Amino acid sequence: xxxxxxxxxxxxxxxxxxxxxxxxxxxxxxxxxxxxxxxxxxxxxxxxxxxxxxxxxxxxxxxxxxxxxxxxxxxxxxxxxxxxxxxxxxxxxxxxxxxxxxxxxxxxxxxxxxxxxxxxxxxxxxxxxxxxxxxxxxxxxxxxxxxxxxxxxxxxxxxxxxxxxxxxxxxxxxxxxxxxxxxxxxxxxxxxxxxxxxxxxxxxxxxxxxxxxxxxxxxxxxxxxxxxxxxxxxxxxxxxxxxxxxxxxxxxxxxxxxxxxxxxxxxxxxxxxxxxxxxxxxxxxxxxxxxxxxxxxxxxxxxxxxxxxxxxxxxxxxxxxxxxx
Numbered sequence: 001x002x003x004x005x006x007x008x009x010x011x012x013x014x015x016x017x018x019x020x021x022x023x024x025x026x027x028x029x030x031x032x033x034x035x036x037x038x039x040x041x042x043x044x045x046x047x048x049x050x051x052x053x054x055x056x057x058x059x060x061x062x063x064x065x066x067x068x069x070x071x072x073x074x075x076x077x078x079x080x081x082x083x084x085x086x087x088x089x090x091x092x093x094x095x096x097x098x099x100x101x102x103x104x105x106x107x108x109x110x111x112x113x114x115x116x117x118x119x120x121x122x123x124x125x126x127x128x129x130x131x132x133x134x135x136x137x138x139x140x141x142x143x144x145x146x147x148x149x150x151x152x153x154x155x156x157x158x159x160x161x162x163x164x165x166x167x168x169x170x171x172x173x174x175x176x177x178x179x180x181x182x183x184x185x186x187x188x189x190x191x192x193x194x195x196x197x198x199x200x201x202x203x204x205x206x207x208x209x210x211x212x213x214x215x216x217x218x219x220x221x222x223x224x225x226x227x228x229x230x231x232x233x234x235x236x237x238x239x240x241x242x243x244x245x246x247x248x249x250x251x252x253x254x255x256x257x258x259x260x261x262x263x264x265x266x267x268x269x270x271x272x273x274x275x276x277x278x279x280x281x282x283x284x285x286x287x288x289x290x291x292x293x294x295x296x297x298x299x300x301x302x303x304x305x306x307x308x309x310x311x312x313x314x315x316x317x318x319x320x321x322x323x324x325x
Contacts, residue, residue, distance in 0.1 A: 109127045109130020114126075146214070149218075150250070154247045156185050161239050161240050170235070174189050178192075189209075191208075202229065206222045207222070217246045270313065
């Protein structure tokens with residue numbers, strides 16, 4: 001009985017203490033708001049903003065770790081290559097975040113493979129596939145974005161020529177392109193305009209654009225603009241003739257892609273069909289494929305040779321259908 005009474009008394013004391021602290025904080029808050037009211041029409045606004053700033057940011061530590069890891073990887077060759085690839089793919093990721101994404105997809109692929117195949121070999125293959133998945137996605141997005149940019153170049157040059165003939169300067173014409181063109185042309189030329197406005201020379205800004213969009217057509221345009229800035233001339237006529245050439249090149253590219261479509265699809269089918277068939281047979285009849293997967297003396301070398309031959313055949317087919325123009 002005495003213990004219960006002591007416990008109730010302790011709880012009441014804690015409640016009274018908490019109520020006192022709350023009342024003291026409320027009183028101090030009123031005093032602060034009263035003082036802030038002398039300098040602002042909304043007494044509580046500055047206090048609320050101050051309290052918001054005092055709240056701990058849960059992402060601050062993660063951001064700090066990411067920055068430190070980026071600083072450690074800044075001078076690495078692969079980090080510079082990854083940074084260029086992410087910029088070309090227009091992905092707002094740092095090198096550290098891209099590296100973490102590799103680790104996450106590898107672990108996720110290993111767990112999925114372990115659950116699907118119940119075998120360390122299948123889990124290992126799934127982990128390798130998960131490791132290369134971010135690179136495949138970045139390369140796919142990069143090539144798609146570059147192809148879209150190149151297809152928009154003729155219309156971009158037409159807009160550029162019309163702006164120059166209307167009396168605009170080169171920078172004003174680029175600004176008009178950044179406003180009127182679709183993506184990704186708008187964002188890329190907007191970045192060029194921003195770099196020039198920050199004091200970077202026009203030649204360097206266009207070189208940065210070429211580094212983000214490695215296109216032979218864009219290289220031809222940059223050369224024409226640089227020559228015109230050095231020796232003068234009618235830039236509108238030069239860009240108009242370049243636009244006509246680019247339209248013919250795009251037309252030729254389309255015809256070549258149509259003629260080589262059957263070869264490219266055949267290469268993908270021939271390359272993926274044995275892998276898909278092996279996975280299907282292993283899932284349907286594990287006992288039938290167990291000797292090939294579990295036998296390290298004979299099965300693993302056969303799998304290695306098969307994958308090597310499939311990769312070699314796919315590379316040869318892609319080389320054949322990749323026509324230079």
